Every structure is written in C-alpha cells, then in structure tokens.
Amino acid sequence: MKLNRLLMMLAMSILTLSVSAQGVSDKMKEAQMRGFGAQNTQANTKSDSTAKTEGQAKTDTDPEFPGGEVFLQAYLKKKLTHAGVSGKGEVVVSFKVDKKGNIYGAEVTKSAGNALDTAAFNIVTGMPRWRPGLTKGEPADKPASVTINFGQ
Secondary structure (H helix, E strand, O other): OOOHHHHHHHHHHOOOOOOOHHHHHHHHHHHHHHHHHHHHHHHHHHHHHOOOOEEEEEOEEOOOOOHHHHHHHHHHHHHHHHHHHHHOOEEEEEEEEEEOOEEEEEEEEEEOOOOHHHHHHHHHHHHOEOOOOOEEEEEOOEEEEEEEOOOO
C-alpha cells in the first residue's frame, strides 16, 4: 500500500510540471479527503450520495476516476509506459460505469489502428473501479469515455 501511494505521489510530482501548482494542490487535497483506489469505492459511493455542495444536495454527476482527472492522467501515463506498443495516435474508448463503479460495455469509438486500439481497450478495461455517477442523488449506470494519446 505504501509503495502504491509513493508511486502515485511521484507521478503527481511529475504532473505538477504541466498543471498549475494551485490546481494540483486543490485536486490532491480533494482526492486525499475522498481516498484513492477501488478499495474505497463503497465508502466513496455512500459519501457521494449524501454529499452537499454549497448547501444543496448533489443531484446529477458524471462518473469519475478515483482521485479525479489528475489521478486518471497519472494512471494512463503509468500504463502507457508499460504497454510496449509503438505508434502514434489518439484512441477514444467509451464505456459505462455501473452503480458500484465497475466498467462495462467498453468499445473503441475513435480508432488509431488495431495495435493501439487493443492497447487502449486493455488499459481501460483494467482500470480500478470508478466513482459512479449520480442521478437524483442516487448511484446510477452512466456513460463515460477516456482519450488515450500514444507517442505524443
């Protein structure tokens, strides 16, 4: 566990070069408050369904990678370095996130060739559980997509 957190913190340090320091700091604080990883999904789901934003209950939200966009980009960067695929291109994988945060129904909606498509599909289907989206304050199956840039 400590090694995973250390690796994620290292990835976060690298990302601070491309993202403003204030934005990363805010995202990291938010992610630390929510926790990170599939093991926290049930706790996150419960807290999200009762969360308040500026005094009003959240009603509709989109699914989110645990920790938000910053952690998603760190995860993708890590997976791309281990993918062992050569080539350049952009692949978009669309999928649905169920009430428990599981990914299902993944499909490539923007192709960059068979090898890159397969690598992108495998990266997305191997992701940890997401925070599910909410409809009327309750977890619901919702669509999501991830864009993966190879060789750029």
